Amino acid sequence: MLARWRSKLGQSLSSRLVFSHVAVTIMVLAIALGISNITFRNYLVSSQVKDLAQRGQTISRVMQGYFSATLYAPETAYLVNVLQGTLNDRVFVLNNTGQILFETGNNRLPAAPWSRSVLVRVLEQGQQFQGVLEGPGHVSEATAGVPVVAHGQIYGAVFLEAPLSYSNNTARSLTGLLLLGELAAIMMAAVLAYGFSKRLAQPLLALRESVSQMGRENSQDVHAKEEGPQEVRELAQEFNRMADRITLQMYQLRKEAEVRDTLLAHVAHDLRTPLTSIRGFLEAIRDGMVEGPGLDRAVEVAWDETLRLKRLVDRLLAATRIQSGVGEQSPVRVSVWIKTTLERVSPLAAETHHPLTWRQRDDAEIMAVEDYLVEALINVIDNAAKWAPAHTPITIDSVLSGDQASIVVAVKDEGPGIPEDMLGHIFERFVTGDKARQGSSGLGLSIVHEVMQQHHGTVTAENDPEGGTIIKMTLPTRNPQVAQQ
Secondary structure (H helix, E strand, O other): OHHHHHHHHHHOHHHHHHHHHHHHHHHHHHHHHHHHHHHHHHHHHHHHHHHHHHHHHHHHHHHHHHHOOOOOHHHHHHHHHHHOOOOOOEEEEEEOOOOEEEEEEOOOOOOOOOOHHHHHHHHHOOOOEEEEEEEHHHEEEEEEEEEEEEOOEEEEEEEEEEEOHHHHHHHHHHHHHHHHHHHHHHHHHHHHHHHHHHHHHHHHHHHHHHHHHOOOOOOOOOOOOOOOOHHHHHHHHHHHHHHHHHHHHHHHHHHHHHHHHHHHHHHHHHHHHHHHHHHHHHHHHHOOOOOOHHHHHHHHHHHHHHHHHHHHHHHHHHHHHHHOOOOOOEEEEHHHHHHHHHHHHHHHHHHHOOOEEEOOOOOOEEEEOHHHHHHHHHHHHHHHHHHOOOOOOEEEEEEEOOOOOEEEEEEEOOOOOOOHHHOOOOOOOOOOOOOOOOOOOOOHHHHHHHHHHHOOOEEEEEEOOOOOEEEEEEEEOOOOOOOOO
């Protein structure tokens, strides 16, 4: 249980934000602590060396009286002891040959850690020395050397030494106090980070709740609140747009499912009717119930019903084949496409008594799968023949656009037109008119729409003010060359 709680805590956004803030705070404060420790130590050591130098200058003035014979040795030793400073410090007084004349202070300090260069600098060049020297036993000491100059002559030097333990201890104490302050700052940062993280994560938690409601019953109106940081607001906006698209798609799927069920019922009826007729006539022929002219009529009716059944099956297979998008595009002349279509559809036009008129105006070359275009134009003509009264013409026309970048192939009939509320839906799958039970499967115009999309074209339907319907298929031309018929 504890391991599961730890795993959940480690994976939550709030805990990760807290951990990241605390980790950054600890890293920054650790760097600051290290820099502060070095700064404290350098400052304290520098202050200690400067203090030694100041006392060395004071003792140097006392030693000027000694070397000029105005002070006796006991008096000089007394004054040096007084000016020495703390008991841990040590003072050496040297003459100009480097011989130690006086030595006072802490005897535990290693004696004389001065190098020759230091002695030359002080005793010969008359310059002060301030720094840290390493004595015997690798013990570092703060050291200051001051020359004793009287009447322009160097008589000797005063060297003061002090252990660095005081400065180091003080630096450690200050660093410890700073560490306590940083620990308090880390705890405060953790509390503030937790509060900020909860506030930042709240819009995400609300968005997660909205996402979890998707797919449930009555979840069509699920929308996330567009609040919080900009990134979270943009995420909520994208989610709301996605939710709207999903809602629309679910509506379309439900509608399509209802229409598909209706279509299946219609298809089953259309299949059953010719099959029933074929079976009935075949049974009559088998049982010898028809002879002579009746037999010929029975065979003819059975044959017509078979053709009707074949057309329905072919329509379903064509819809499946075209939607699969199988086929390689090649250059096709619009005139060849229309001519091929009219040759294939002429028996249907003769059967339905609809004369076909092709104006043969503009021509162009397009990139297309010719079989698909032929199937699309057949469906448009077939649809016109179903709705237009017998003996009324169906007119096919082709017109180039003004810039010759596209060509429009239009099919006009003399039928009753399309109701205004259906104009925007007739190219959807399984959508039929009021006479759906008279041979319409609701696939013909949807196939046309699919073919136009595959060829980067469009198809539209409009009612002619003079009567009838015009279906326009617009396709991009392969080149601007025009062949006038």
